Amino acid sequence: MADGQDKKIDAATGTELKGHEWDGIAELDTPLPRWWLWTFYATILFAIGYVIAYPAIPMLHDYTRGALGWSSRGALDRELADREAQVAPLRRAIAATAITDLPARPQLMQAAVEGGRAAFKVHCVQCHGSGAAGAKGYPNLNDDDWLWGGDLATIEQTITDGVRNPNHDATRMSIMPAFGRDQLLTAAQVNDVVAHVRVISRQDKASAAAQRGATLFADNCAVCHGPAGKGNRALGAPNLTDGIWLYGGDAQTIHETVWNSRQGVMPRWDDKLDKATIRMLAAYVHSLGGGEAAVAEAGNGAQP
Amino acid sequence: MLMPAGSGDLYEKRKGVYPKAIDGFYRRLKWAIMAVTLAIYWGTPWIRWDRGPYAPDQAVLVDLAHRRFYMFAIEIWPHEFYYVAGLLIMAGIGLFLVTSAVGRAWCGYACPQTVWTDLFQHVERFIDGDRNAQIKLAKAPWSVAKLTRRLAKWSLWLAIAFATGGAWIFYFADAPTLQSAFWTGHAAPVAYATVAVLTATTFLLGGFLREQVCIYMCPWPRIQTAMLDEKSLVVTYKDWRGEQRGSVKKAQANPDLFGDCIDCNQCVAVCPTGIDIREGPQVGCITCALCIDACDRVMEQVGRPRGLIDYCTQEDAEAEKQGAAPRPVLKTLLRPRTLAYAAVWTSIGAAMLFALGARTRIDIAAQQDRNPIFVRLSDGAIRNAYMVKVRNMEARPRPVTVGVEGLPGAMLWTDAGTREQAAPTVTATVPADSVAKLRLFIAAPAQGSARQDFAFTVRATDREGGGDHEPARFERP
Ligand code: SF4
Ligand code: SF4
Numbered sequence: 050m051a052d053g054q055d056k057k058i059d060a061a062t063g064t065e066l067k068g069h070e071w072d073g074i075a076e077l078d079t080p081l082p083r084w085w086l087w088t089f090y091a092t093i094l095f096a097i098g099y100v101i102a103y104p105a106i107p108m109l110h111d112y113t114r115g116a117l118g119w120s121s122r123g124a125l126d127r128e129l130a131d132r133e134a135q136v137a138p139l140r141r142a143i144a145a146t147a148i149t150d151l152p153a154r155p156q157l158m159q160a161a162v163e164g165g166r167a168a169f170k171v172h173c174v175q176c177h178g179s180g181a182a183g184a185k186g187y188p189n190l191n192d193d194d195w196l197w198g199g200d201l202a203t204i205e206q207t208i209t210d211g212v213r214n215p216n217h218d219a220t221r222m223s224i225m226p227a228f229g230r231d232q233l234l235t236a237a238q239v240n241d242v243v244a245h246v247r248v249i250s251r252q253d254k255a256s257a258a259a260q261r262g263a264t265l266f267a268d269n270c271a272v273c274h275g276p277a278g279k280g281n282r283a284l285g286a287p288n289l290t291d292g293i294w295l296y297g298g299d300a301q302t303i304h305e306t307v308w309n310s311r312q313g314v315m316p317r318w319d320d321k322l323d324k325a326t327i328r329m330l331a332a333y334v335h336s337l338g339g340g341e342a343a344v345a346e347a348g349n350g351a352q353p
Numbered sequence: 354m355l356m357p358a359g360s361g362d363l364y365e366k367r368k369g370v371y372p373k374a375i376d377g378f379y380r381r382l383k384w385a386i387m388a389v390t391l392a393i394y395w396g397t398p399w400i401r402w403d404r405g406p407y408a409p410d411q412a413v414l415v416d417l418a419h420r421r422f423y424m425f426a427i428e429i430w431p432h433e434f435y436y437v438a439g440l441l442i443m444a445g446i447g448l449f450l451v452t453s454a455v456g457r458a459w460c461g462y463a464c465p466q467t468v469w470t471d472l473f474q475h476v477e478r479f480i481d482g483d484r485n486a487q488i489k490l491a492k493a494p495w496s497v498a499k500l501t502r503r504l505a506k507w508s509l510w511l512a513i514a515f516a517t518g519g520a521w522i523f524y525f526a527d528a529p530t531l532q533s534a535f536w537t538g539h540a541a542p543v544a545y546a547t548v549a550v551l552t553a554t555t556f557l558l559g560g561f562l563r564e565q566v567c568i569y570m571c572p573w574p575r576i577q578t579a580m581l582d583e584k585s586l587v588v589t590y591k592d593w594r595g596e597q598r599g600s601v602k603k604a605q606a607n608p609d610l611f612g613d614c615i616d617c618n619q620c621v622a623v624c625p626t627g628i629d630i631r632e633g634p635q636v637g638c639i640t641c642a643l644c645i646d647a648c649d650r651v652m653e654q655v656g657r658p659r660g661l662i663d664y665c666t667q668e669d670a671e672a673e674k675q676g677a678a679p680r681p682v683l684k685t686l687l688r689p690r691t692l693a694y695a696a697v698w699t700s701i702g703a704a705m706l707f708a709l710g711a712r713t714r715i716d717i718a719a720q721q722d723r724n725p726i727f728v729r730l731s732d733g734a735i736r737n738a739y740m741v742k743v744r745n746m747e748a749r750p751r752p753v754t755v756g757v758e759g760l761p762g763a764m765l766w767t768d769a770g771t772r773e774q775a776a777p778t779v780t781a782t783v784p785a786d787s788v789a790k791l792r793l794f795i796a797a798p799a800q801g802s803a804r805q806d807f808a809f810t811v812r813a814t815d816r817e818g819g820g821d822h823e824p825a826r827f828e829r830p
Binding site: 083181193288293337339342 | 367
């Protein structure tokens with residue numbers, strides 16, 4: 050405070066000087082304007098009001114709750130409930146529309162794809178990857194190769210019932226014998242079959258082993274994979290002549306497959322997800338670029 | 354709680370400013386500028402501009418919901434925001450230009466704070482009378498008469514403030530529609546909130562804070578003092594001519610002793626920021642030149658030459674002090690600094706006009722899917738996926754063809770179709786004034802480099818035609 054002793058008055062303005070000086074420049078002790086002071090008091094009042102109205106002070110085990118009863122957690126709950134209520138009609142509409150009718154309603158279809166994208170991130174990425182590109186043993190859902198069919202209805206059924214689900218009658222079930230392990234074929238015969246598969250998938254040139262394998266294939270494999278090895282979607286038997294392999298197309302992997310067979314599984318989702326979510330997932334998977342159009346084509350993979 | 358006002362107080366009490374009415378050249382200039390700026394502010398949203406059936410017909414509109422900015426024939430999209438940035442830069446450089454040439458002319462004539470304060474002061478004079486009456490009334494104890502006057506003044510201020518806040522929202526929605534919605538209580542809550550806030554701030558800033566905004570709150574005077582130099586025109590009291598001050602009588606008795614200033618204090622009385630220009634250039638002066646008008650009148654009355662207070666550069670002031678003849682004002686305006694600012698200002702403007710004229714109205718952008726980057730298809734071909742955005746900046750739907758260039762054997766389809774429908778090009782209709790998002794799949798033979806550059810092309814297939822292309826990359830395992 051001004052003690053009047055060492056304070057000097059600036060001659061030009063008549064204002065007191067602060068008392069310190071730098072290179073001949075001194076600071077005026079100009080008072081703050083009144084409105085500033087009032088603004089300052091107002092901010093203090095505001096802060097007090099805020100502390101009373103809102104949760105503010107942390108205590109040992111709890112915190113002050115605020116007179117308004119507001120909390121960010123409560124606000125979030127309310128927002129989530131609002132959001133849920135908002136999308137409820139959409140979900141109802143999707144559940145009520147047969148999946149084959151979805152494409153005719155582009156807006157609903159788009160909503161389904163978007164909803165499916167979100168649901169996929171929660172339920173499916175663990176196996177199929179965040180981009181649905183799969184991994185060894187987990188199908189890539191972006192490509193156009195389908196074990197069971199790639200039209201909307203078939204995809205929906207695959208998601209609904211899963212693959213190889215115990216105690217579920219409708220589940221997808223493909224049964225490939227373990228030709229080597231169960232001694233259905235000898236070791237040499239398995240090698241011959243592998244050689245033949247390498248030839249029909251255009252990875253190796255014809256050979257004597259492949260020749261022998263062709264006969265073995267016709268007797269043992271054609272029943273499921275078709276005489277030309279083009280697969281059969283009704284049985285979930287893969288096309289062996291295309292460029293896509295679930296486990297790998299090199300000789301060693303094919304050998305392993307023929308010797309021990311493969312028994313991939315996928316959960317049935319109808320006991321965890323509601324109809325609308327499954328439908329949305331199917332729409333999303335179909336939209337990834339490999340979706341097929343014609344429903345009638347389902348199961349016609351058995352080409353002569 | 355408060356310390357009593359006084360010399361020992363840490364806080365200064367505002368001294369009332371009661372500017373006196375004055376007439377003169379600069380006052381009339383101020384009137385004219387006030388009329389023009391207020392007319393622009395209140396009138397602009399009501400100007401109509403026909404843009405066809407797909408776009409709003411308001412000449413100036415900031416359409417936040419659809420993220421468009423309309424200004425007469427110009428329509429700005431969010432991605433073209435650099436035009437707005439350019440305008441802001443031009444405004445900034447324009448301010449530099451004006452300041453270096455004529456000092457705080459913006460403050461004195463065109464700043465909203467000045468314009469509205471001025472308007473409020475006229476209302477005040479209309480209700481309370483001129484300076485002396487105002488001072489008397491301020492000092493008078495509260496009475497019914499005083500209260501009536503105050504209430505009348507405040508309600509008029511409030512009405513103006515409300516009209517001010519109200520006009521602002523019309524820039525953000527169709528004005529006639531919003532107007533009726535507003536009065537019937539159907540406008541968006543944010544509209545009412547905006548009007549309330551702007552009404553309150555206008556009332557407070559224009560009615561009560563006034564010159565304190567210019568002196569304490571506004572950052573611009575601090576910058577301006579740095580922008581000014583000794584060649585800038587500022588309002589100057591020519592002390593070498595005016596001092597020693599003295600009344601007409603004293604001067605007549607002692608012509609050698611006294612200067613031209615008769616110490617009538619008129620220049621102080623008219624000053625809207627309440628300063629005494631005779632103390633020299635100071636931060637409180639907004640160069641409104643009302644003191645020039647006041648002093649010129651006095652000089653005329655006492656038969657002395659005008660211009661005791663005048664627009665004058667510091668350099669000229671020095672020269673005049675040494676006895677040089679006053680320089681014409683126009684000559685002071687042209688100098689390297691102002692010319693440089695003007696050159697930068699015009700080149701930015703010209704560049705923007707050029708860009709505006711050359712911009713395409715149809716535009717394509719593509720982003721490649723990264724997860725997965727590529728997919729092998731059953732026939733061995735490789736597929737990449739892209740999010741392609743085709744932007745139609747016309748106010749009507751346009752049919753377009755999207756294709757690729759430099760990717761032999763490529764076949765395209767969208768996620769609405771399947772590979773059986775793949776073709777070398779994809780057609781779509783882009784709705785008016787919007788962006789069509791196409792998720793495009795491209796299948797190309799597996800042979801080829803791991804990273805192949807190509808381009809997406811878009812072509813409008815209607816009469817106007819036009820198109821764009823966008824480089825992209827196709828990747829293989
Ligand atoms: S001193 Fe003169 S120019 Fe400056 S603000 Fe006051 S009246 Fe205006
Ligand atoms: S108006 Fe002119 S004459 Fe009167 S006090 Fe001001 S400078 Fe002096």
